[in-house]
Each structure stands twice: as C-alpha cells, then as structure tokens.
Amino acid sequence: MLSFSIFIGQSFAESTGNIDLLLKYDNGNKASIESTSLKIYKDFDKNPITEIQVQSNPVQITNLPLNHKYKIELYYNDHFQSVDYYDLKKTTNNFEMNVKLPGGIKLGVFYQDGQTPIPNASIFFKTMSGKIVGFDQTDFNGDTVRFWLPQTINNDYYTVEVVIDPQLKYTYTPLQIQSSLSKDIKIVTKWPKIINSAITVEVYKDEKTKVSESDGSLTIQVNDKKKSKVLDSPVSYKGDAVISNIPVGTYAFHVVSKNTGDVIASKKVTLSGSHEPIKIFTNDPQLNFEGSYCNCVAFRLDDVQDYFLSNSQIQMMKVFEEEEAGLTVGVIGGVTGNDPRIVNAIKEQLQTNPRFEIANHSWNNRVLTSLSSESQEELIKTTDTKIQELFQVKPHTFIPPENIFEDETISYLKKYDYDNLSASVQTDIPSKFVKSDFYHFNTAVSTAKLDPVTSYWNHNSKEKILESIDDSLFDYGYAVVMMHPYEFSNYDNGAYTNEVNQTKFEELKVVISTLKSKGYSLLPVGKIDEYASVIFEKIIKNQTNTDENVNCNCVAFKIDNVQDFWLNDVQNNLINTFSENNVPVTTSIIGKFFGSDIKTVDFLKQQIQDKKIDVAVRGWELVDHSLYETEEQSSSIEQTNNQISKKLGIQSEIFSAPFGKFNNYTISASKQNNIAYVSTMITTDTLNVKSYPRHIPETSYLPNLLDDDPFLQGTIIEKMLLKIKDQQKKYGYALISTQPSDFAIRDGEFKNQINEDKMKLLKELIITLKENNIKVVSLTDIPQESLFEKYPAWIKHVYVWHEQGKITDIELENAINNLTSRTIVVPR
Incomplete structure (x- = not known):
C-alpha cells in the first residue's frame, strides 16, 4: 500500500516552468513598471491563479504547470492596460509583452x-x-x-x-x-475671482439671540491667512454686518469691540462664491469651530538608518534636545541596528529627551502601493518588531515611504495599534482636525525640495519655512515640517558627504527660536492630538546633579585652545599675566597643532616647572567630541596626552571638552585615559565632585564678563564682580574660560599683538577678587574647595604612620573607608 501510494504520487506530479516576462512599449523601449501589476489566468479559468505586483522588468513568473495556455493581463493601479497569451511548453521561457505608450x-x-x-x-x-x-x-x-x-x-x-x-x-x-x-x-472652475454679491454675517450672543446696541459697538474684521486685514464692516443694531468684493478663499472673521479693540469671537470661514449667512457666536467659542487648532508645530526627520549621513542625523537629535523641541524620527527598519553610533544616539534621546519620538518608516523605503497587501503588512509588522527589539518602545506614528499609501495601509496600521500617519498634503488631503481614533498629520512644510534630475535638495529659506508653517497652522490647525539628513549635510562634487552643514543647522535653530517666541508648542507628531494636555517631564541628563553641600567662595580660570605659532605672543602674555599675579590657571592644548613652536613649548615648560599652570587635554582637533563614540574620543584624548608628555614631560588628567559638548562615551573615554576631571559648560552639564571623573563645567566665558552690561550699575569691574558672585551663589563656585584670541587686537583679522585695554581689565579683575577675599584656585582644587567637609589634617600623615608602624593595616583600612563613606575621597 505504501509503495503504491508513492508510485501514484510520482506518476501524477505536474512539472512546472517559469516565464521571464519583458514589458516593452510599442516603440521598443523597456516599459515603466511603477504601480504595475499582473493577473495570470490558466486556460479558460475565470479567476486568476496568481497576482503579481511588478518589482522588476523583466518580471519572473514562476511555478506555472507545463502544457497549459496562460492569459496575462497588465494593470496600472486599477486601470487595465494590456493582455497577451502564452502557451507554456518548456521549463524556461522568455516572453516579450507590448504595452501602449502613455x-x-x-x-x-x-x-x-x-x-x-x-x-x-x-x-x-x-x-x-x-x-x-x-x-x-x-x-x-x-x-x-x-x-x-x-x-x-x-x-x-x-x-x-x-x-x-x-x-x-x-x-x-x-x-x-x-x-x-x-x-x-x-x-x-466654478469659483469667481472676486465675490461681488453681498455676504451677510450674523453675530449672536447665544445660540438664538443676536447682539444688539446694548452689547456695545462691534465690527467684523476679516483677515487672510497671513493675518493681514482684508476689510472690515460695522455690526448693525440688529446684529448683522455685510461684506462683499472679496476673493474666494479661507479667512478669519473676527468680532471686534470698537471701544477697546478686543477680539470678542473668531471664526474661520471659507468663501466659495455663494453663501448662507455666516453665524458667529460670542458666548461659546466652540460653536464657531468645526475642528481643533493646536497652535503647535512638529518636526519630522525621515530616512533615519545606519551609517547614512550619520553625523547630520546625530546632530539633528542633539539640536532638538538642546532646544527642548519635539522631534519625530522615521526609522527604516531593515537598515537600522548595526551602526552603534546611530543606535546609541537614539537610545540616549529616549533616555534624556521627553519630546523625542520614533516613527515606523517601513522596512526598506519602498513605496507601499507598489506591493501586495500581504507585503505591506509584513513590512509594517517587521519594522515594528525591530524598533521594539532595538529600543524597547512601541511606535504609534507611521511615515509611509515617499508619503504614499492606500486604504489597506491604514487598515494594517490600525491592526498594529497605530494612532496616526504622517504623509504629505501633496499625496493625501487630510481630514479636519477633530477627535478621532486615527489621525492624518501630514507635512505641508519642508526644509528643502528634491530636484529629481540632479538629486540635489534645494533648500528653502528660513523665511519661507516660517511662512509655510503659519499657512499650515491656518489651514489645518497644526504644522508638520519634513526634514531629511541630506539638506543638513555638505554637498561636494555632486554627492552628499558625512559632514554637517553647520550653516543649515544654525538657520534651523533660528526657525525654532522664532516659533518659540510666537508661543507655538513644539511637539512630536504623535503628541499633536494631545496638545491640550501633554506635559513633558524634564529628564536630568547624565545624572550629574549639583551637590547639595557645595559652597565655595572660589574662582578658577581656564585658557582653552593653546597651540603653536598662531597668536603665540598674545598666548604667552595672557598665561604670564596669571603667573605674575600668583593666580593658578589651567591651559588646554589642541594636540594636532602643538609641539613645533619653540617659543610656545619652552614657555609652557618653564611655567610647569615653576608650578604656575595646570595642563589640560583639549583633544587632537577642535571638534565636537559628542558626535563620536568611545573609541574615537579615547584616541583623541590619548594622542593629545602623548604629545603633551613628549613635549612637556607631563601627563594631563584634565579633559576640557570642545564647545562644552559630551556624552556617555566621553566619560568612558576619559576613564580609559585616566582623566580625573572633565570640564564642559554649565549649559550642558552640572557640577559633580563625587563622580569619577569629576564634572567641573565652566560657568562663564571671560569676554561676556568684560562686556559693559547696560542692565547693571557700576564700573565694568564692579559689574564683573557681581556676575561672578551670582555664579558662586547659583552654582557654588565659578569657573571662567577664555582663549588667546579674546586678548588679541583685531583689525579685520586677529593680530599677534595684545589688546592692552582688555588685558588691563583682566588685571584689575584679579586684584578685585583678592581685595574681596575671593579665593582663586586651580580647576582641580574646586572639588575640595566646594565641600563643607574639608580633608582632615591627619589624611596627609596616615600612610606615613602606617609605614612607621604607628597604625595597623586594619586601622589604615578603616580610615580610608571613613573618608570614602563621607565622599571626601572618591575611589577610581
């Protein structure tokens, strides 16, 4: 029985074949396959045996039983285009099918x-x-x-x-x-250019009663979407006003008190040419609006993925965190997860930035409508799973590739618990912003526009971006701004490079600050529907909180960017000013540009020998180290320290982070290089004298202290002293940074000559600090000076006593444990 079954199965198994189908226009050129599909029928069947979304040309049709005739129908979306027939005799077949030209x-x-x-x-x-x-x-x-x-x-x-x-x-x-x-x-169209007929406006004080003379003198003011007044018309004693001679469009109608100029009620009205009376209610503003108006703006960064223009991606996340603005990043699932810089940057944002959101940007950036419904679901689901595995969050916002989707896309998004989709108003006209279980928050604004011929992104000016945001707020009640890594990267020799376009980032910061000044809320896309109730809890970054028991009546100085040749006379003079006045100062060296200038090297050697200065690592180059991971940062610190050791004979244990920027990798890199002190900025970090390495951020920049502040009384020196005391009160200490160029004469370009006026102010400041009993200490003394509990006198002798046998091993251990428990000493 068993052998018979096997014999029968083998005897009646049908052989199959494949067709490589080449689609060609009537003129002989290969046909476009965008949004193209095939239906394959066998013999005289009325239902297709398979349907194929065409992804390549030729397209391979596989596993067709041999010795049958096949009908092949070609469709563009849902429009029939062509039909042809093929008699399948062989296992491998090439077949050309003609398609009509568009x-x-x-x-x-x-x-x-x-x-x-x-x-x-x-x-x-x-x-x-x-x-x-x-x-x-x-x-x-x-x-x-x-x-x-x-x-x-x-x-x-x-x-x-x-x-x-x-x-x-x-x-x-x-x-x-x-x-x-x-x-x-x-x-x-049916629209007139100008509406000449009279349009009546009725003003009500409740749902049934119009306003009257007793309600005051009122007028109707009509503004366009730019908020410019188009016309106005008085409200009669019957509660009516009449307007005419106005172009078709959407306007803001305001009921304004003539006496006070106050806006009593407003309504957005679309004028199309023929109208019933327009009713405006003064008692209940909600009666005047069909949709919500959130006064909010969301920024959307598309195409986030491994390695691709990664510096711009990471910088974008940092900018929005620093600006405390909402950012939605569209992650492409299939190409994310192997680049530790991108993955860790996103993880850090999730930990530190409450306004940060991950959106599903599909698996491979292919247009979903070119795929079968099953493939669409699979791409949404697999990206969803990937994001959850990588970042432990469930995305609720979906960004369709190229902003294109269909009804089936929406059904799958709802199936996987998505709240909203963000496409573009060029591919999807969104519905009114009203309460819903699924929202379309589409972009009407972009920072650049792609040229399809050159693949170059033409930048929109910040003025154009701001204007488009205001238009979108008027039209839709919200604004979503679309961005890509391209437009924030440098373009060189016909291609984008992995270098940040700082000019565009600075323009973006101006846009963000302008929006804030207008009172707009800057939310991620997924929070637009919660605009009325969402609260963002500030997350303390890096957990380096200011010590509660910091109280230091001290000031420290730091000179950054010490290097060869450039302004070396000014540089040496500046350092010497501190030395001559017996004021300690820390000098940070840029490794790549140090070691060849005998004047600079010999001067610093003498200063170190006389114990006048401390030396810090600034990094191999003056770059934002927080853009890099541990390995790169560690190499920068190590190379610089090796150069300092080679030329000056010392090893530094201080890292002065360029631009005050750092991340968790900075801390790891510092530990690898025995760095005990990291100096950043008070805007990016907080003092922590109990960590390792210790965090000693600078509290001010010397040129800002030298400015004659018009809002303070007194001489420049008196004002400087007030600012320093304010920093001591606020932070528990003051660390003031400067650089040689701050004291150089500038005549278009910097000259290697001292600016005597500024140097005189610095000397007067030092004298004033001493006269006011404000102790000037080195950067490395701040941890000890800032604590109420000073080192006990016996700490200097405990190891000597142990060596002399005056205390036992256990007594030594107890003494050290005592200091550690009181965080007077911090073990490495």
Whole structure:
C-alpha cells in the first residue's frame, strides 16, 4: 500500500516552468513598471491563479504547470492596460509583452470667467479608486507641467482635483488618456475671482439671540491667512454686518469691540462664491469651530538608518534636545541596528529627551502601493518588531515611504495599534482636525525640495519655512515640517558627504527660536492630538546633579585652545599675566597643532616647572567630541596626552571638552585615559565632585564678563564682580574660560599683538577678587574647595604612620573607608 501510494504520487506530479516576462512599449523601449501589476489566468479559468505586483522588468513568473495556455493581463493601479497569451511548453521561457505608450496631459486652470488663471493651485491626478498618481502646482499662468500617464481603455478614467484651499476643491472628471497622444485641457472652475454679491454675517450672543446696541459697538474684521486685514464692516443694531468684493478663499472673521479693540469671537470661514449667512457666536467659542487648532508645530526627520549621513542625523537629535523641541524620527527598519553610533544616539534621546519620538518608516523605503497587501503588512509588522527589539518602545506614528499609501495601509496600521500617519498634503488631503481614533498629520512644510534630475535638495529659506508653517497652522490647525539628513549635510562634487552643514543647522535653530517666541508648542507628531494636555517631564541628563553641600567662595580660570605659532605672543602674555599675579590657571592644548613652536613649548615648560599652570587635554582637533563614540574620543584624548608628555614631560588628567559638548562615551573615554576631571559648560552639564571623573563645567566665558552690561550699575569691574558672585551663589563656585584670541587686537583679522585695554581689565579683575577675599584656585582644587567637609589634617600623615608602624593595616583600612563613606575621597 505504501509503495503504491508513492508510485501514484510520482506518476501524477505536474512539472512546472517559469516565464521571464519583458514589458516593452510599442516603440521598443523597456516599459515603466511603477504601480504595475499582473493577473495570470490558466486556460479558460475565470479567476486568476496568481497576482503579481511588478518589482522588476523583466518580471519572473514562476511555478506555472507545463502544457497549459496562460492569459496575462497588465494593470496600472486599477486601470487595465494590456493582455497577451502564452502557451507554456518548456521549463524556461522568455516572453516579450507590448504595452501602449502613455499619453501626455497639460492642464490650464481658470476662474469662473474662463479668462483669469488660478496660480498656485494644487493639482491631483487620481485613478478611479482614488489613488493619487500625479501632483503639481499651477504657475502664474494657471498651467501645470505635462503629465505622462498610462492610457485609459473602455470605461476607465482619471479624475483631476483642483485645490486652492483645503476647503475649496473642484473636481474634473472623467479624464481619458489616449496612448502616444499629447493634448492640453482647459479647466474652468466654478469659483469667481472676486465675490461681488453681498455676504451677510450674523453675530449672536447665544445660540438664538443676536447682539444688539446694548452689547456695545462691534465690527467684523476679516483677515487672510497671513493675518493681514482684508476689510472690515460695522455690526448693525440688529446684529448683522455685510461684506462683499472679496476673493474666494479661507479667512478669519473676527468680532471686534470698537471701544477697546478686543477680539470678542473668531471664526474661520471659507468663501466659495455663494453663501448662507455666516453665524458667529460670542458666548461659546466652540460653536464657531468645526475642528481643533493646536497652535503647535512638529518636526519630522525621515530616512533615519545606519551609517547614512550619520553625523547630520546625530546632530539633528542633539539640536532638538538642546532646544527642548519635539522631534519625530522615521526609522527604516531593515537598515537600522548595526551602526552603534546611530543606535546609541537614539537610545540616549529616549533616555534624556521627553519630546523625542520614533516613527515606523517601513522596512526598506519602498513605496507601499507598489506591493501586495500581504507585503505591506509584513513590512509594517517587521519594522515594528525591530524598533521594539532595538529600543524597547512601541511606535504609534507611521511615515509611509515617499508619503504614499492606500486604504489597506491604514487598515494594517490600525491592526498594529497605530494612532496616526504622517504623509504629505501633496499625496493625501487630510481630514479636519477633530477627535478621532486615527489621525492624518501630514507635512505641508519642508526644509528643502528634491530636484529629481540632479538629486540635489534645494533648500528653502528660513523665511519661507516660517511662512509655510503659519499657512499650515491656518489651514489645518497644526504644522508638520519634513526634514531629511541630506539638506543638513555638505554637498561636494555632486554627492552628499558625512559632514554637517553647520550653516543649515544654525538657520534651523533660528526657525525654532522664532516659533518659540510666537508661543507655538513644539511637539512630536504623535503628541499633536494631545496638545491640550501633554506635559513633558524634564529628564536630568547624565545624572550629574549639583551637590547639595557645595559652597565655595572660589574662582578658577581656564585658557582653552593653546597651540603653536598662531597668536603665540598674545598666548604667552595672557598665561604670564596669571603667573605674575600668583593666580593658578589651567591651559588646554589642541594636540594636532602643538609641539613645533619653540617659543610656545619652552614657555609652557618653564611655567610647569615653576608650578604656575595646570595642563589640560583639549583633544587632537577642535571638534565636537559628542558626535563620536568611545573609541574615537579615547584616541583623541590619548594622542593629545602623548604629545603633551613628549613635549612637556607631563601627563594631563584634565579633559576640557570642545564647545562644552559630551556624552556617555566621553566619560568612558576619559576613564580609559585616566582623566580625573572633565570640564564642559554649565549649559550642558552640572557640577559633580563625587563622580569619577569629576564634572567641573565652566560657568562663564571671560569676554561676556568684560562686556559693559547696560542692565547693571557700576564700573565694568564692579559689574564683573557681581556676575561672578551670582555664579558662586547659583552654582557654588565659578569657573571662567577664555582663549588667546579674546586678548588679541583685531583689525579685520586677529593680530599677534595684545589688546592692552582688555588685558588691563583682566588685571584689575584679579586684584578685585583678592581685595574681596575671593579665593582663586586651580580647576582641580574646586572639588575640595566646594565641600563643607574639608580633608582632615591627619589624611596627609596616615600612610606615613602606617609605614612607621604607628597604625595597623586594619586601622589604615578603616580610615580610608571613613573618608570614602563621607565622599571626601572618591575611589577610581
């Protein structure tokens, strides 16, 4: 029985074959496969045996039983394009299938008079099922580019939507396309350029009663989306006002008191040409609004992944953390997880920045609508799982690749517990911002626009970005700004490099500060719906909190960026000023540019020999070390210390972090190099004298103290003293930094000559500190000077006593444990 079954199975097994199908236009060129699918039918079957979303050309059709005839139907989205037949006899087959060339359509869009063009109108081409397959904005002549779209056959058609405002949409349908034929179409909308008819505005003090003379003298003021007044009209004693001669569009209608100028009530109104009376209620503002207005802006960084322009990605996260602004990063799951710099940067943000959010940006950045529904679900699910495994968070925001999605995408997002999707207003017209179980928070603003020909991102000016944000807030009640690593990286020889474009980051900071000054909330995308209730708890960074028992009546000085040749006379003079006045100072050296200048090296050797200065490591180059991991930072510190040892004969245990920037890798790198003190800035760190290495951030920059502050009384020196005392009171100590260029004469360029006026102020400051009994100490003395509990006198003798046999091993151990428990000494 068993052998019979095997024999029968082998005898009746059908052999299969494959077809390599090449899609070609009638002119012989390979056909475009964007949004193309195939349906394969066997013999006379009415249902397809397989459906294929075309991903490559040729496309391989596999596992087809031999000795059957197959019908192959080709579709563009849901539009039928072509059919062909193949009789499958062999296991391997090559087959060419002809596809009709697309047709060209250019639109001209006009107002109701058919003569006046509509500029800046958004034009959407859609298939019968509503998929957007083309987008453009009209120029000042009302014209679009020429679109080349696959043909329509039989009753298939396209639809054109003309949008001049989110609430003003005109539909032109049916649009049919003939293969190879190019034509122009004139679309005349229903909108007049100017509404000449009278529009009545009714002002109510409750849901049924209009305002009257007893409610005061009122007027209706109409503002456009730029907040500029377009017109106004008085409210009559009957509670009515009339406006006319106004262009179509959306406006803010304000009820204003003539006596006080106060806005009593407001309503956003879309004027299309014919209107029922506009009702505005003064008693209940909610009656005037159909949607929410959150007054909030979210920034979205797309294409976050391993290694790719990683410096810009990391810098972007740091900027938004420092600015305390919301940032949503779109992580591409399939190419994230192997780059420790990116992974750790994201982890650090999750730990320290409450306004940081991870979004699912799919698995491989492929357009979802080109995939089968099963593939869409798989890409969403696998990226979801990857993010959870890497970062232990569940994303609730989804960013579709190229901002393109379909209804099936939404169904899968809801299945996997997503709250919102962030696409673009160019690919999805979002619904009104009202309470929902799923939101479309789309971008209407971007920091740059891609040139599809050159692949270069043309930057938008900060003025344009701010203007677009205000427009989006008016139109949608929120604004989402789209960014990519490209536009914040340097461009060289036709390609983007992994170097940060600092100019663009500085412009971005200006945009953020401007938005804050306007009172806008800066949220991640996933918190827009919670704008009224969300609270961000500040997370203390690096857990380096200020000691409660710090109380130091002391000041320390630090001279950064000491190096060869450049301003060496000024540099030596500055250091010598501290030495001559018996004031300790710490000098930080840039390793790569130190060791060849005899004047600098010999001077520093003498200063060290006379115990006038301490030496700190500034790093091999003057770069933001927090952009790098432990290995790179450790190498920078080690190379510099080796150079200091070679030229000056000492090893430094101080690291003065460039720009005050550091991260957890900095601490690890410092420990590897026996660095006992890390000096950053008080804006990025806090004093911690009980950690290892100890954190001693600088509290001020000397040129800022030298400025004649108009808001303080007294001489410059008196003002400097007030500022230093304020720092001591606030932080428990003062550490003041400077650099040689601060004391050089500048005439367009720096000269290697002392600025005597500034040097005189520095000398006067030193004298004033001494006269006021403010102790000037070295940077490394701050931990001891800042604690109430000083080192006990016997600490200097305990090891000598032990060597002399005056105390036992146990007594020595107890003494050290006592100091450790009181954190008077900190073990390494």
